[in-house]
Amino acid sequence: MFGLLLRRLAVLIPTFIGVSIIAFSFIRLLPGDPVALLSGERVMSPERHAQISAQLGFDRPIVVQYFDYLGGVLTGDFGTSIVSKKPILDQFWQLFPATVELSVCAIILAILLGIPAGVIAAVKRGSIFDQGLMGIALVGYSMPIFWWGLLLIILFSGILQWFPVSGRISLMFFFPQVTGFMLIDSLISGQKGAFASALSHLALPSIVLATIPLAVIARQTRSAMLEVLSEDYVRTARAKGLSPFRVIGIHALRNAMIPVITTIGLQIGVMLAGAILTETIFSWPGIGKWMVDSVFRRDYAVIQGGLLLIAAIIMLVNLIVDLLYGLINPRIRH
Amino acid sequence: MKYKLTLAAALLSATCFVSAASAKTFVFCSEGSPEGFDPGLYTAGTTFDASAHPIYNRLLEFKPGTTQPEAGLAESWDISEDGTVYTFKLRQGVKWQTTDYFTPTRDLNADDVIFSIGRQIDEQNAWNKYINGATWEYADGMGFPKLIKSVEKVDDLTVKVTLTRPEAPFLANLAMPFASILSKEYADSLDKAGKKEQLNQQPVGTGPFTFVGYQQDAVIRYKKNADYWGAAPKIDDLVFAITTDAAVRYQKLKAGECHLMPYPNAADVESMKADPNLEVLEQEGLNIAYLAYNTTQAPFDKVEVRKALNKAINKEAIVDAVFQGMATPAVNPIPPTMWSYNKSTQDDTYDLEAAKKMLEEAGVKDLSMKVWAMPVSRPYMLNARRAAEIIQDDFAKIGVKVEIVSYEWAEYLNRSKAKDRDGAAIMGWTGDNGDPDNFLDTLLGCDAVGGNNRAQWCNQEFDALVKKAKVTSDLAERTKLYEEAQVIFKKDAPWATIDHSLAVVPMRKGVTGFTQSPLGDFTFEAVDIAE
Numbered sequence: 001m002f003g004l005l006l007r008r009l010a011v012l013i014p015t016f017i018g019v020s021i022i023a024f025s026f027i028r029l030l031p032g033d034p035v036a037l038l039s040g041e042r043v044m045s046p047e048r049h050a051q052i053s054a055q056l057g058f059d060r061p062i063v064v065q066y067f068d069y070l071g072g073v074l075t076g077d078f079g080t081s082i083v084s085k086k087p088i089l090d091q092f093w094q095l096f097p098a099t100v101e102l103s104v105c106a107i108i109l110a111i112l113l114g115i116p117a118g119v120i121a122a123v124k125r126g127s128i129f130d131q132g133l134m135g136i137a138l139v140g141y142s143m144p145i146f147w148w149g150l151l152l153i154i155l156f157s158g159i160l161q162w163f164p165v166s167g168r169i170s171l172m173f174f175f176p177q178v179t180g181f182m183l184i185d186s187l188i189s190g191q192k193g194a195f196a197s198a199l200s201h202l203a204l205p206s207i208v209l210a211t212i213p214l215a216v217i218a219r220q221t222r223s224a225m226l227e228v229l230s231e232d233y234v235r236t237a238r239a240k241g242l243s244p245f246r247v248i249g250i251h252a253l254r255n256a257m258i259p260v261i262t263t264i265g266l267q268i269g270v271m272l273a274g275a276i277l278t279e280t281i282f283s284w285p286g287i288g289k290w291m292v293d294s295v296f297r298r299d300y301a302v303i304q305g306g307l308l309l310i311a312a313i314i315m316l317v318n319l320i321v322d323l324l325y326g327l328i329n330p331r332i333r334h
Numbered sequence: 335m336k337y338k339l340t341l342a343a344a345l346l347s348a349t350c351f352v353s354a355a356s357a358k359t360f361v362f363c364s365e366g367s368p369e370g371f372d373p374g375l376y377t378a379g380t381t382f383d384a385s386a387h388p389i390y391n392r393l394l395e396f397k398p399g400t401t402q403p404e405a406g407l408a409e410s411w412d413i414s415e416d417g418t419v420y421t422f423k424l425r426q427g428v429k430w431q432t433t434d435y436f437t438p439t440r441d442l443n444a445d446d447v448i449f450s451i452g453r454q455i456d457e458q459n460a461w462n463k464y465i466n467g468a469t470w471e472y473a474d475g476m477g478f479p480k481l482i483k484s485v486e487k488v489d490d491l492t493v494k495v496t497l498t499r500p501e502a503p504f505l506a507n508l509a510m511p512f513a514s515i516l517s518k519e520y521a522d523s524l525d526k527a528g529k530k531e532q533l534n535q536q537p538v539g540t541g542p543f544t545f546v547g548y549q550q551d552a553v554i555r556y557k558k559n560a561d562y563w564g565a566a567p568k569i570d571d572l573v574f575a576i577t578t579d580a581a582v583r584y585q586k587l588k589a590g591e592c593h594l595m596p597y598p599n600a601a602d603v604e605s606m607k608a609d610p611n612l613e614v615l616e617q618e619g620l621n622i623a624y625l626a627y628n629t630t631q632a633p634f635d636k637v638e639v640r641k642a643l644n645k646a647i648n649k650e651a652i653v654d655a656v657f658q659g660m661a662t663p664a665v666n667p668i669p670p671t672m673w674s675y676n677k678s679t680q681d682d683t684y685d686l687e688a689a690k691k692m693l694e695e696a697g698v699k700d701l702s703m704k705v706w707a708m709p710v711s712r713p714y715m716l717n718a719r720r721a722a723e724i725i726q727d728d729f730a731k732i733g734v735k736v737e738i739v740s741y742e743w744a745e746y747l748n749r750s751k752a753k754d755r756d757g758a759a760i761m762g763w764t765g766d767n768g769d770p771d772n773f774l775d776t777l778l779g780c781d782a783v784g785g786n787n788r789a790q791w792c793n794q795e796f797d798a799l800v801k802k803a804k805v806t807s808d809l810a811e812r813t814k815l816y817e818e819a820q821v822i823f824k825k826d827a828p829w830a831t832i833d834h835s836l837a838v839v840p841m842r843k844g845v846t847g848f849t850q851s852p853l854g855d856f857t858f859e860a861v862d863i864a865e
Contacts, residue, residue: 032744040377041474043751043785052469076744080466080850084369085534094550150581158585168552171361171573177549283577285551293367298744 022281049166078305097180099286106209114214118221140215149208149281166283170197185307203281213267218262265321274281350569359571363592371537379437386511390539394509399849403509423493429561431544449518455479464530472512500805506767542859568862589728594841617850619837620765621714624829626788640827642692643680666833674816690732702735704757714762791828
């Protein structure tokens with residue numbers, strides 16, 4: 001197991017350098033000058049432009065800028081936002097818990113509903129139930145998040161008024177951020193009704209963000225289960241007279257879970273992309289929304305720093321998924 | 335189970351909200367996050383609404399609902415005969431806000447004014463680069479570093495500002511958000527503590543509301559400033575709930591989660607007006623959208639060609655299609671709400687036959703041109719591509735072939751100002767200080783060729799008039815000069831003026847005291863909500 005960990009870590013280093021190059025060059029490949037954008041329609045004089053470019057270090061050769069940036073990153077300095085003038089890392093840690101909270105809720109929702117739905121669809125293969133579930137999954141997978149989110153807001157917040165429209169907690173609650181996770185902070189605050197309010201604000205965005213992963217997990221679970229259910233050892237288990245629950249729930253599901261876990265791991269990356277739209281619709285103050293705003297403002301520092309941090313987190317999640325394989329399937333350890 | 339739980343939670347929080355609303359908390363669903371809280375560093379209205387207006391004051395303030403500067407922190411001022419020396423008498427007993435992080439020991443005085451302006455114009459000032467990448471875009475854009483020779487203290491409550499040349503719009507410039515007055519005592523205390531950057535994060539001002547806290551991209555909280563020198567605010571707490579999507583802002587307003595919202599979708603305005611719980615305010619915005627020909631390139635260097643094309647643009651159709659009627663066709667380069675607007679100028683009326691004939695007379699045949707469409711939605715032009723398509727369609731009817739081009743926004747801004755740019759570019763402007771100079775000289779003056787003057791139009795007669803108006807203090811005389819300038823503009827037609835959009839502000843019924851600002855600011859010091 002330790003060997004596996006070392007092998008995976010060795011792969012991470014070149015990946016990290018690759019990502020840093022992509023993050024650094026990607027935004028510079030896009031047209032658009034961050035210095036000119038600072039003044040918008042109000043045209044900046046060429047002298048002023050040169051002065052600010054020099055101040056921000058954009059007048060130096062690109063390679064020098066990259067190594068400067070990399071040097072900063074290695075010492076934990078991700079730079080300062082061109083627009084807000086605040087350190088990137090501070091902003092990231094302030095916003096990241098909101099994205100994690102939303103993503104974790106969404107992935108839990110997707111797993112809790114997606115796996116049972118996939119298993120049932122596989123067991124009842126070809127039935128109306130199977131076709132119905134997979135049909136819904138396909139619709140869910142194809143759903144444009146922006147439209148879906150607005151639809152839920154109009155129905156559940158506007159017409160039925162069951163859930164709040166947007167935000168993380170009712171504005172009447174005001175307490176300092178301790179962990180940044182609203183569910184935890186609301187409990188710590190001890191204010192009556194705060195936790196319930198945070199939970200109700202989390203409901204709609206979690207459903208929206210969970211929709212695509214849920215569909216993918218359900219479909220993946222179904223196909224993995226179908227494959228496993230036709231294996232000899234399942235037939236043997238059945239012939240032994242084991243209860244259908246044991247055959248499916250213990251013998252079949254454990255083997256079917258390997259591709260499903262891969263899918264879940266990949267969905268976490270997909271989810272960060274989905275979070276961008278979900279956070280925008282629900283005014284959820286997370287990193288997705290922050291990154292989108294920064295792309296529009298050509299805030300190079302935020303985009304390259306944010307991308308690198310997000311990539312590092314996805315790499316970490318993938319590492320954990322790889323290690324989980326090892327736990328589930330001992331053959332992979334070697 | 336999860337659904338049941340969340341449903342119960344929702345009901346509970348809905349109950350909580352009702353009780354919160356009765357505590358005189360005013361919620362504004364703002365459209366974006368402020369970039370920071372030091373207004374001098376930024377140019378965005380969103381930032382000013384969250385910083386300059388609730389927290390700070392300026393020497394002069396715009397009279398609510400107008401672009402007329404009136405006494406603010408300066409209760410009176412004298413201007414020397416030659417128009418270069420301004421002496422401001424400061425209001426006595428103006429208290430700085432007391433917050434968790436700062437307790438003032440003195441009232442406002444001349445040192446604060448010198449500090450606030452000095453840091454923006456003097457590169458040697460210790461506060462000029464107090465945070466990494468600090469730039470003073472507005473002070474620089476308004477020419478302050480070259481315009482202001484000195485800012486001196488005469489006594490504790492008197493400040494003398496000496497200019498390098500007379501400049502009539504100077505008083506209006508001082509009422510702009512970037513010229514907000516900050517506390518020198520607070521700045522000194524931050525300097526001593528080695529936390530200079532906090533000036534931009536934990537503001538202290540003299541304004542109607544005291545800053546309480548900002549949760550990034552989510553909520554900004556203020557409370558009433560009990561020591562405010564002006565009329566005390568009627569609400570106890572002011573909350574900005576940051577909601578970037580206009581459709582979601584509307585849902586929040588409908589659900590009673592906020593009292594007022596800016597920038598609705600044009601398509602939603604009709605249903606807002608029909609909602610018995612909402613009230614919709616409308617006002618002509620201080621803006622203009624226009625199509626700037628490159629007057630240095632053939633055949634657009636000919637007045638007849640420009641006039642002919644102007645006659646082929648159906649402005650009404652653009653207003654209907656792009657704004658659903660929430661705009662008015664523009665005649666002059668300044669909006670009708672601005673003083674000196676010339677009501678007697680004649681617009682080039684939409685007449686395709688006449689346009690075709692004029693082009694023929696000018697000897698132009700089979701013209702192919704580019705129309706540049708902005709890639710972003712701005713208050714003055716919600717959908718430039720749609721407008722360009724309407725123009726393309728109309729021009730086709732007079733035999734002019736149009737290719738619509740667009741670039742990423744920063745690139746568009748950059749390329750559209752190039753002197754050799756081909757064709758005509760859709761562009762626009764929102765006024766900064768309500769002074770006609772801010773439109774006529776900034777966008778059409780000879781100095782702005784290759785910059786903001788995207789028509790590359792330099793008409794000596796026009797330029798002489800606006801330059802003269804700039805150094806004339808007498809309002810009646812200035813008005814006359816600007817009226818004349820507009821006549822020349824219409825005669826020479828460097829632009830096809832397209833529209834002035836309406837600023838629409840939907841709010842809950844029961845909100846009183848809110849005045850729409852022609853400058854597009856959102857201020858809440860006089861706002862009240864029915865119990």
